[in-house]
Amino acid sequence: xxxxxxxxxxxxxxxxxxxxxxxxxxxxxxxxxxxxxxxxxxxxxxxxxxxxxxxxxxxxxxxxxxxxxxxxxxxxxxxxxxxxxxxxxxxxxxxxxxxxxxxxxxxxxxxxxxxxxxxxxxxxxxxxxxxxxxxxxxxxxxxxxxxxxxxxxxxxxxxxxxxxxxxxxxxxxxxxxxxxxxxxxxxxxxxxxxxxxxxxxxxxxxxxxxxxxxxxxxxxxxxxxxxxxxxxxxxxxxxxxxxxxxxxxxxxxxxxxxxxxxxxxxxxxxxxxxxxxxxxxxxxxxxxxxxxxxxxxxxxxxxxxxxxxxxxxxxxxxxxxxxxxxxxxxxxxxxxxxxxxxxxxxx
Numbered sequence: 211x212x213x214x215x216x217x218x219x220x221x222x223x224x225x226x227x228x229x230x231x232x233x234x235x236x237x238x239x240x241x242x243x244x245x246x247x248x249x250x251x252x253x254x255x256x257x258x259x260x261x262x263x264x265x266x267x268x269x270x271x272x273x274x275x276x277x278x279x280x281x282x283x284x285x286x287x288x289x290x291x292x293x294x295x296x297x298x299x300x301x302x303x304x305x306x307x308x309x310x311x312x313x314x315x316x317x318x319x320x321x322x323x324x325x326x327x328x329x330x331x332x333x334x335x336x337x338x339x340x341x342x343x344x345x346x347x348x349x350x351x352x353x354x355x356x357x358x359x360x361x362x363x364x365x366x367x368x369x370x371x372x373x374x375x376x377x378x379x380x381x382x383x384x385x386x387x388x389x390x391x392x393x394x395x396x397x398x399x400x401x402x403x404x405x406x407x408x409x410x411x412x413x414x415x416x417x418x419x420x421x422x423x424x425x426x427x428x429x430x431x432x433x434x435x436x437x438x439x440x441x442x443x444x445x446x447x448x449x450x451x452x453x454x455x456x457x458x459x460x461x462x463x464x465x466x467x468x469x470x471x472x473x474x475x476x477x478x479x480x481x482x483x484x485x486x487x488x489x490x491x492x493x494x495x496x497x498x499x500x501x502x503x504x505x506x507x508x509x510x511x512x513x514x515x516x517x518x519x520x521x522x523x524x525x526x527x528x529x530x531x532x533x534x535x536x537x538x539x540x541x542x543x544x545x546x547x548x549x550x551x552x553x554x555x556x557x
Contacts, residue, residue, distance in 0.1 A: 214277040215244060216319055223272035235264040243276065244314060249303030249359065254282040290424065293431045294373040295554045298336075302362040303348060310355040318345055318360065325362060336366040377433065381416055381440045384409050385543060388447040392536040396454045396528050406448035413441045432554045439546055443539065450535050458528035 219242060248254065256278055257263040263279035286300035306314045318325070327340035348359040388409040391402050417437040424431070 211280060211282070212277055213280050214275065214324070215246065216273060216275050217244060218271065218273045220272045222268055222274065224268075224270055228270060230270070231268045233266040233268060235262045235266065238264055238266055238276070241266070241274070245307045245309060246316075247305060247307045248282060248284065249305045250285045250301060252283045252285050254280055256280050290427055290431050291429055292554055292557050293424070293433055294368050294370060294377075295432055295557065296368050298366045298368070299363055300366060301364075303359060304361065305348075305350070305359040306357050309357075311349060311358045312356075314358060316358040316360045327364075333366070335369055335372070337369060339365055339367070373433070377416065377420055378436065381413060381437065384412050384416075385440050385443045388444040389536065389539055391447060391451060392532050392539075396451065396458050396532060399455060402451045402455070403448075406444070406451055409444040410441070410448060413437065413444050417441065432550075436550065439550075443543060447535070447539065450531070454528045454531050454535075457526075457531065461528060 222241075257280070265275070265277040267275040267277075269275075282302075284300070284302060286298060288296070288298050290296060304316065306316065325343060325345060327338070327343065329340050331338050331340065342365050344363040346361050346363065348361045350357055350359055388406065391405045394401050394405070396402070420433055420437060
């Protein structure tokens with residue numbers, strides 16, 4: 211930046227000339243200078259190629275213009291709850307170090323009209339709006355007194371294209387890739403397990419890569435919500451395969467058992483012929499008959515309830531579970547996408 215300060219030193223007023231005088235940079239050490247510093251500075255330097263980049267101009271009324279070219283690294287506390295859809299407000303705090311506000315007071319020259327930003331300024335990760343600059347006063351009271359302070363606040367909007375192509379679209383495609391397993395036969399265990407584990411490990415690796423580039427904050431960020439949801443979807447697809455495979459194995463066992471029983475019956479009929487079974491029950495009194503009828507009714511009700519439940523579960527076969535998953539997973543993922551993008555893009 212070009213940092214310019216103006217003040218009036220009556221001792222330097224002159225009447226011999228009506229024009230301003232430009233003094234050499236070597237004269238800077240001979241004049242009184244305000245002890246200005248940047249309150250949120252982390253590091254900084256002044257430029258000296260090919261000579262020290264300092265301008266000292268004196269006006270007839272004793273006004274001094276002191277300009278210098280400096281490079282600063284400033285701290286900017288960021289709120290990353292909506293990262294990478296976030297906007298950050300950063301400041302430049304300009305303060306006096308040793309002179310209290312009674313001795314030295316800062317104010318904006320010409321009501322801040324001299325604050326300007328390069329309209330061609332480009333940042334790789336943020337968009338800078340040169341027209342959205344806020345000026346204000348931040349005078350602060352310390353243990354040693356009250357000191358004058360001014361601040362410049364500007365807004366940085368994070369560019370989303372890098373994260374769209376590098377994080378969101380690849381993770382979305384991996385979730386879609388996990389649904390391809392629904393087209394593979396549920397009994398093809400090696401293929402289904404390989405595809406499920408591949409998608410889970412890929413999403414986990416991507417999540418670790420994204421988190422490694424960010425500060426270790428204690429709250430959840432928008433990218434954490436997205437990656438956690440993608441991991442949940444691919445893990446749910448792997449879990450669905452485990453359930454469907456278990457159901458398929460039970461169905462195969464039941465079919466084999468029925469086939470064995472039918473074959474055994476046919477073999478018995480061929481060898482022994484038809485057999486009539488007669489069951490003879492002893493006579494009982496009316497009281498025992500009534501008790502037995504009541505218990506039989508209760509048993510029948512329980513049996514009917516169990517039959518209904520079995521009938522409901524019998525409808526859900528492994529193949530039908532695969533078809534339901536193929537319809538339900540994309541619908542839920544679409545609903546999640548609509549909710550996610552509507553919430554964070556309008557936040």
